[in-house]
Amino acid sequence: TTAAYLFGSNSFNDLSIANCTSLNVEGGSVQTFSSFTYPEGTGCNDYFQISSTIQGSPASFICTAGVIGKNWLQITDVTAGGGATFNAFNSIGVGNVTGWNITAVAGVTLYWFGDAGVWNDAAHWSLTSGGPVSYGCVPSSEDIVVFDDQSFTTSGQTVDIDADAYCKDMIWTGVTNNPELTGWQDIYINGSLTLDPNMIASYSGMFLFGASDAGNTILSAGKTLGGITFNGTGEYDLQDDLTINWSGILFNSGTLNTNDFVINCAQGDFRSNSSSPRELNLGASTIDVSSWVVSDNTNFSLNPGTSVIRLGSNAWEFNGGDLTYNDVYLVDLNWGGLTVKGSNTFNLLNIEEGAEIAFEEGTTQTTTMLQAEGSDEAHIFLGSTLAGSTAYLNQTAQEFCGDWLEIQDMTASGTTFYAGINSVDNGNNSGWTWSGVTAINQYPAAMCEDVPGGGTVAGIDLTALEASIDGGNTYTHTWYEDAFLTVPVGDPTNVAVSDLQVFYDAVDNGVCINTAEVTYSVVSSPVLSFVITDASCNGNADGDIDMTVASDYSPCTYAWDTGAGTEDISGLLAGTYDVTVTDIEGCQNTGSATVGEPALLSPSISGTDPLCNGDSNGEADLSVSGGTSPYSYLWDTGATTEDITGLSAGTYSVVVTDANGCTSNASITLTDPAVLTASISGTDPLCNGSSDGEADLTVSGGTASYTYLWDGGEISEDLTNIPAGTYTVYVSDANGCTSNASITLTEPTALTA
Structure with missing residues (x-):
């Protein structure tokens, strides 16, 4: 086997x-x-x-x-x-x-060469850049692997992870022709990972990092990774923002330093399930995840720093593992419930409006600041995972002010918890005050100051925002620079703000103080540029708009007036299309792009009829306008020229195709003139030998005017004063068509006495 x-x-x-x-x-x-x-x-x-x-x-x-x-x-x-x-x-x-x-086995540096191939083909690995001599072995976990400017000579080349792959360091550097890393089998890396902006990373498998030493790095170069697992005892440092797909992050052991970079794992989970020693240093990073699960906190050292962990709209679980966190935001809009497990400690725990949060029965969430304020349209539901069993909230600083809450099986302690006059007591609650608080709205998520290159902006009047909070009421506002309301803003009517600076408005409605915060983004709003592909034919829906967005805070979201939410749109009729681009700080820019179309492809034919009845000398002269030149032609005769000649009477059709494959047709009917016919009526001479006979010519058909030539040389239409005999005339019409007729005149027998 x-x-x-x-x-x-x-x-x-x-x-x-x-x-x-x-x-x-x-x-x-x-x-x-x-x-x-x-x-x-x-x-x-x-x-x-x-x-x-x-x-x-x-x-x-x-x-x-x-x-x-x-x-x-x-x-x-x-x-x-x-x-x-x-x-x-x-x-x-x-x-x-x-x-x-x-x-x-002693490690070596192996270079990929020979364009496309599978990882486990030893013929692609060499000890020298560009080969051509194969090393004879596929990389081991002790080998450094390099993909460089000699690895791929043409575009469209792939490196397929066809089986589990091993290396110490994986380095993509200076690659050309946009090579692609593909496949789904696992990649085991015992050192560092360095990707290159000029590569394509469609690989959907798991990167498993297993270093046992310090100094290892991860540089994703803006590429989306399928998933990451940390199994080694060593230390890893992020070198840039990290985007991870649905496979998420599995942190089993070792040390991870996020170095203040953003981790976008909104479609996947962060999980730590082992009891092996592990240390997570979050610094000032922002981490977006679908769920956060620390099912075993044994030997887990979490240093939250000033980090922000955000569980998005598809989140279903936050299992904090009884650890201490800085700021955690919980959103639950789609799945009908988010579970919070463990007795955790938070600097800030923010629960977004519309969320339905079930806290594990018997656990306590300890917060310096809890924020949970719903709205008339989107209540917040707070309860225990087991009906009738209590979960606990403990706030250690200022009082909690919320509203539009529905609460059951929750005990609050440590400070005053104002649930709000619009909140609902669903039973088995204690420590809550249920009246006297008016709901206070929050400020927008971000106030964007468009300053090219970012930096600071002076002269901001924070007090101008207060009316949006008051809603017509008279509230007292005190502005602070910190969430704990200890550092007042000197002059809130004239503030110099820097990028991502947050200000806190302590709003006193006469019952309690609620804090509303506003973040200023001093950045260049997203810069939009467009490459447009016009519709190929007049009326076709195949135009494209390829938009490029330059933003200080990616990823961005897109809202086209067509309803599309993608960066680029296609399948378009001619017209103008508007788009709004929003970066992750909430800063927006709008733009429009116009898709054109060629003029309607329109062929027309002028014809020349055959000259004579039955002739084949007619012509069809085609003219084409609109569409996109050059044109091609196909007549029903099989001809492929623009014009056709040598035609007899009849109907002729042509199909015109332009350079984009658009088609149109036209037809014309050529007609013959009537048959040229000559007939002669005659008057015989009166006497034998007299010259008083006549030949009266009648002509029909053909094309007037006519010319005549009698066999006697006469050119008149009729002959008079002619003796008995046979007379022939040749008639020619205006087109040179001919016909002839003859008549014989007889005379009476000679009179004898």
Whole structure:
């Protein structure tokens, strides 16, 4: 077989594994034995794999004595102990491999060359940039892999992760022709990851970081990663903002320093499920996640700094693991409920309007400041996960002022909790004051000052905002520079603000003080530019608008007047399209782009009829306007020229196609003139031998005027004073068509006496 499996914790006298290429041991299990025999690999392209079935959850081997050793092993999350010596020569250790004596294969730097291919094809790896000589092995966890300006010679090249991939450092630098990293199998990185702005990262698998030392970095270069797992004991530093797809972040061990960068994982979760030592230093980072789950806080050191954690509209769980956080924002608009687990501590816990929050029964959320204010249209629901069992809120600083709340099974303590006059007591609550508070609206999420290049802006009057809070009431406003209301603003009518500076308005409505905050973004509003593809044909819906947005605070959202929410739009009729672009700070810019179309493709035909009845010398002269030149032509005769000649009477049709494939048709009918006909009536001479006969010619058809030529040379239409005999005339019309006629005049017999 290709793989062997061990499930459960077992004890063996002799454990022998044979006829397989890998051994998979259930994560968390313990295998105890007196002796252990198993295969070994044959070289760098044939390691024998010994792995835990669960990433980050090690299995354990226990042997009391002896020496166990093999060559060419790859060991992943399997520890060894019990007194025996476990040796692994020319081998690789990934994750937690405590207890093994691993003699690693000496690492090298391998360069990708030869354009497209799969990771596990040794023919693509060389010790020199550009090859052409293959190293003969695929990278191991000790090797640095480099993709550079010699790796891809043409566009459209891919590196496909066709099986689990291993390396120490992965470096994309100076690549050309926009190569693409694809595939979905896992990539194990025991060092640093550096991506390149000129690459395409459509890879959907998991990056598993397993370093055991400090100084490792992650530079995503603006690319979206499928998912990240931290399994090593080492330290990682983010080098730029990080965007992660639905697979999210799994933090099993080690140290992660976010270095104040933004982590956008709005479609995925942050999870930390292990008990291994791990340290998370958030600094001033903003982290957007679908859910936050710390199911085991053993050996977890969280340093929240001044960070902000935001659970978006699709969030379903915040399990804080009994840890301390700075600012956490909870939003629940789509799924009908967000659960908060653990007894956690917050500097700020903000619950957005419309949210339905269920706190784990028996737990306590301790806040310096709790913000939870609904509205008439969007109440906030606060309750326990188990009806009839209490959850607890404890605020340590100023009183809490909220409104439009629906509360059940919640006990509040530590300060005064004003629920608001519009709130509802659904039962089993204590510590709440249910009257005397008027709802206070919040200021807009961001006030944008458009200053090219950012910086500061002076002369801002904060008091001009107060009317939007008061709603016609008389409130007292005191402005502060900090959320704890300890540093007053000197002159709120004339303030110099810097980018992302937050001001706090302590609004006293006569019952309690509610804090409304406003953030100023001193940035360049998003700059919009457009590349337009006009509709190919008049009336076609195939125009495109390719918009490029330059923003200090990406990602942005887009609202077109068509209802589209994408950056670019397509399938468009001719017309003007308006768009509003909003960055993550709420700053907006509007723009419009006009899609054109060519003039209507319009062919017309003028014709020349055949000259004579039955002739084939007619012509069709085609003229084309509109559309996009050059044009092509197809007549129903099979001709492909613009004009056609040598035509007999009849109807002729043509299909005109322009350079964009637009088509139009036209037709014309050519007619013959009537048949040219000549007839002669005659008057015989009166006497034998007299010359007083006549030939009277009548002509019809053809095209007037006519000319005549008698066989006697006369050119008049009729003949007079002619003797008996046969007379022939040739008639020609204006087009040169001819016809002839003859007549014979007879005379009487000679008169004799």
